Amino acid sequence: MxxxxxxxxxxxxxxxxxxxxxxxxxxxxxxxxxxxxxxxxxxxxxxxxxxxxxxxxxxxxxxxxxxxxxxxxxxxxxxxxxxxxxxxxxxxxxxxxxxxxxxxxxxxxATDAQKARWLAPIVDGRVRSAFAMTEPGPGSGSDPSMMLTKAERKGDKYVITGRKWFITGAESAQHFILMARTSDDPRRGLTAFLFDRDQPGWHIDRRIPIMGPEEHGGHCELVFDGLEVDADNVLLGEGLGLKVTQMRLGPARLTHCMRWLGLSKRSVEIAQDYAAHRYAFGERLIERESIRQMLGDLAMKIEIGRLLVMKAAWALDQGSYARKEVSMAKVHVANLLHQAADTGIQINGARGYSTDTPLEWIYRYARQARLVDGADEVHKMVLERFLSKEHRDFWNWEVASS
CATH class of the missing domain: 1.10.540.10 (Acyl-CoA dehydrogenase/oxidase, N-terminal domain)
Structure with a gap:
């Protein structure tokens, strides 16, 4: 590339x-x-x-x-x-x-009609949205095949029952994309539905308190006890829910990484600035070898993250699902963000632990990065499956056409 x-x-x-x-x-x-x-x-x-x-x-x-x-x-x-x-x-x-x-x-x-109804208001900034997929155990988390929420076809409508949790933004969302089971087919058993918060047959059971700062609308537990969705509001087609998740989650994981790189760089920026001006024992912190190694290590890891993200972004632009590339970027950048915030706090000392800088905000936020959109361990398992299948070709180079 x-x-x-x-x-x-x-x-x-x-x-x-x-x-x-x-x-x-x-x-x-x-x-x-x-x-x-x-x-x-x-x-x-x-x-x-x-x-x-x-x-x-x-x-x-x-x-x-x-x-x-x-x-x-x-x-x-x-x-x-x-x-x-x-x-x-x-x-x-x-x-x-x-x-x-x-x-x-x-x-x-989405179809043109669905775009006009469900997409355009989000684009305009008039409403917010949520993606309802994750369920309490024993329902689906990282494994969508375990999904328990069901949608039963009745005439030109689907009736949906089940429970979702940790649904980001749900309390402020007007438009929802909901994943539910429509059959037991292992590949075509899930379907994506579009619904509005004002429709009856569902409610928010609770907004779940979390460790870090929250997106608008929090992380909520939802109960579906007879939500009716018109067949016109099926996204892509019945049984194509897994394809919808592939289309959404791969790029979404990568956009998380793009944003987390910005927060990682900001953490280094704050640490650099403080180290350049803070004196202790007759010298500035930045003159100490230990501080310089901490910052140099982060600079290297941020650049590695940028390269992983850019390779995955390029692959997506070429039409690939980029599963390997996205998983590698997700694991690396999620851990990098936590290290960057932690190192920034360590260099700033008590100032970093206070709210005088955004470092403590970033630190609390960073812990979720290793969990959201697939835990580290899940992505490493994905990579091992590719390694077992491809062996040495796991590390191949794309060859340009002559």
Whole structure:
């Protein structure tokens, strides 16, 4: 692959960097800028979103006909990394989970009528969305074949019963993509449905308290006790739910990594700045070999993460599912984010543990990275399966056509 980015992407990156520096980061130090769950206050968010739209930096990841700029995954890797230099960044540009992944899968899989009903309002920023797949045990987690939520066809409707949990953004979502079982077929037994929060037959049982700051709408447990969904609101087709999950989850895992690289770099930036100005025992911290090794190690691991992410993004742009590449990036960058935040706190000392910097926010947020969209261990198992199947070809190079 060619690692040179286009002038257009560089222009977007530069403009995003300037917007984040001037318009978003200054609010991080203002406690009134946060909501009760550690995310950006809704009123402030609305103001910043209007500015992002006016600056032409809104929904860059989508196709022009959908309302975006058609960056492709490589362009997203460059821009998302820059957006998440601030803890508030992605949601301002309408590039945050779960809306980001939901918009991309609806853009790819929905009919024109479904796009008008379910996608366009998310793109406009008028509503938020959620993806309801994970279930309490013994239902599906990383293994969708264990799904217990059922959808029974009755005429031109499906009646859905079951339970989901840790559904990100559910409390604030208006539009939902719901995975449910429609048959026992191991490959075509799941179906994706679209429904609105105002439909009867379901409710939020609880918003689950978590360790870190939350996305808007939290992480909720949902109960379905007779939700009726019209057949017109099946996404892609009955029995094609696994395909929908493949279309959504692979790119969504990678966009997490893109954003986490931005947070990792910000952690290093804060640590560097403090080490350059803090004196102890007659010298600046940055002059100590131990500090320089800590920062150098992070710089190397961030660049490794960027290369893994970029290779996976390139493969997705070529039409591949990039399962190997995405899994490698997911494991590496998730662990990197935790290390970057931890090292930043260690170098800053008590200042890093306080709320004077975003480091403690990033640290609490980082622990979920090794769990969401597949735990480290699941992705390592995926990689081992490829290794057992491909042997030495696991590390092959793509050969350009002559």
């Amino acid at each position: 060619d690692f040179a980015i286009s002038p257009e992407i560089e222009d977007y990156r530069t403009r995003i960097a300037r917007f984040v520096e001037d318009e978003i980061i200054p609010h991080e130090a203002d406690r009134s800028a946060y909501d009760a769950h550690g995310n950006i206050d809704e009123t402030l968010l609305g103001t910043l979103r209007d500015k992002a739209k006016a600056a032409g930096l809104w929904c860059l990841q989508l196709k022009p006909e959908t309302g975006g700029k058609g960056l492709g995954k490589v362009g997203m890797a460059v821009c998302y990394e820059e957006m998440n230099r601030s803890i508030f960044g992605p949601v301002v540009f309408n590039s945050a989970a779960p809306d980001d992944g939901n918009m991309m899968v609806l853009e790819q899989a």
